[in-house]
Amino acid sequence: MSRVYNFSAGPSILPESVLKIAADEMMDYHGSGQSVMEMSHRSKVYDDIIKEAERLLREIMNIPDNYKVLFLQGGASSQFAMIPLNLLNKSKKADFVITGQWATKAYQEASRYGEAHIVASSKDKTFSYIPKLDPSTFTKDADYFHICVNNTIYGTCYHELPDTGDVPLVGDISSCILSEPIDVSRFGLLYAGAQKNMAPAGLTVVIIREDLIGHSQDITPTMFKYETHSENGSMYNTPPCYIIYIAKLVLEWLKNDIGGLENMKKINEKKAGIIYDFLDNSKMFRGTVVKEDRSLMNIPFVTGDADLDAKFIKEATAAGFVNLKGHRSVGGMRASVYNAMPVKGCEALVEFMKKFEEENS
Ligand SMILES: *Cc1c(COP(=O)(O)O)cnc(C)c1O
Numbered sequence: 001m002s003r004v005y006n007f008s009a010g011p012s013i014l015p016e017s018v019l020k021i022a023a024d025e026m027m028d029y030h031g032s033g034q035s036v037m038e039m040s041h042r043s044k045v046y047d048d049i050i051k052e053a054e055r056l057l058r059e060i061m062n063i064p065d066n067y068k069v070l071f072l073q074g075g076a077s078s079q080f081a082m083i084p085l086n087l088l089n090k091s092k093k094a095d096f097v098i099t100g101q102w103a104t105k106a107y108q109e110a111s112r113y114g115e116a117h118i119v120a121s122s123k124d125k126t127f128s129y130i131p132k133l134d135p136s137t138f139t140k141d142a143d144y145f146h147i148c149v150n151n152t153i154y155g156t157c158y159h160e161l162p163d164t165g166d167v168p169l170v171g172d173i174s175s176c177i178l179s180e181p182i183d184v185s186r187f188g189l190l191y192a193g194a195q196k197n198m199a200p201a202g203l204t205v206v207i208i209r210e211d212l213i214g215h216s217q218d219i220t221p222t223m224f225k226y227e228t229h230s231e232n233g234s235m236y237n238t239p240p241c242y243i244i245y246i247a248k249l250v251l252e253w254l255k256n257d258i259g260g261l262e263n264m265k266k267i268n269e270k271k272a273g274i275i276y277d278f279l280d281n282s283k284m285f286r287g288t289v290v291k292e293d294r295s296l297m298n299i300p301f302v303t304g305d306a307d308l309d310a311k312f313i314k315e316a317t318a319a320g321f322v323n324l325k326g327h328r329s330v331g332g333m334r335a336s337v338y339n340a341m342p343v344k345g346c347e348a349l350v351e352f353m354k355k356f357e358e359e360n361s
Pocket of ligand 1 (some may be wrong): 102148152
């Protein structure tokens with residue numbers, strides 16, 4: 001068996017130890033005689049899995065007791081509608097910082113259910129930075145303030161959160177959840193599609209302050225109301241059972257093998273540092289993001305020559321470094337180095353880039 005170094009932005013790499021446990025438990029989960037894929041979501045054996053997944057997430061992320069954790073479907077993209085439907089209930093206004101495609105989609109979808117304001121944007125420079133925010137421009141009576149904390153496509157990340165006062169801050173953390181500690185209490189709501197850093201595709205985690213639940217607009221479909229899922233322990237309908245089980249294994253790996261989010265952050269800083277250091281010293285490759293806003297998870301880079309980029313991607317793929325093609329809106333390359341990417345994957349990539357630079361300059 002040979003495994004590649006997978007730099008995919010999502011769905012993405014999972015810890016090998018997790019895949020091995022899942023394989024071992026495939027035919028007979030803990031003596032139940034069934035795969036987790038096959039069991040009733042109402043069974044005792046499954047109940048233990050979903051409860052433990054939530055317990056571990058709460059422990060690892062240090063989620064305060066006045067927040068609910070919801071395991072939903074529909075991807076982070078469904079949250080672009082679910083959030084305004086549930087939260088636009090007083091002034092029906094919300095503020096948005098436009099830092100890329102996902103933030104734009106959140107803004108556009110919210111405009112369908114209320115008044116969505118753009119307080120700042122970095123579109124002028126292909127979203128290569130996080131705009132400086134001036135709180136005096138924020139809507140005072142907004143029902144929420146939305147940011148995309150880590151911009152998967154463009155490789156930018158907030159290293160400081162905006163101070164929105166009493167206005168609930170809403171954060172899309174799809175591509176940075178569990179990558180480093182985050183102060184949940186600074187947010188009214190956090191959400192993440194699981195397929196970047198937590199599990200396979202099919203699960204969306206919502207972490208929501210209790211007082212924000214139960215005030216949805218009248219038109220809200222039952223499945224799109226947070227209270228529907230909160231009142232039913234994420235079991236109003238069939239949850240994505242198997243994905244939640246893999247998320248539980250990933251959380252166990254984070255706790256037991258990595259030692260929590262402080263350690264995960266140190267490892268992620270080391271990994272990203274290996275690649276950024278090389279980019280900063282290379283004569284052929286360069287990162288596309290301003291230094292102070294760089295993401296630890298997604299690292300876009302270019303040579304400045306589209307043909308050379310294509311040659312690099314082709315040769316890298318042949319050498320076992322896969323999914324390095326940048327998003328079509330940026331071009332060039334992007335290395336996504338999520339939690340499960342080992343340090344040696346980053347070292348090997350840099351060795352390969354060095355060699356490519358020598359051979360092609
Ligand atoms: C991938 C991604 C999304 C979209 O997630 P889906 O689960 O595919 O809907 C939204 N926001 C961010 C930051 C992402 O990285």
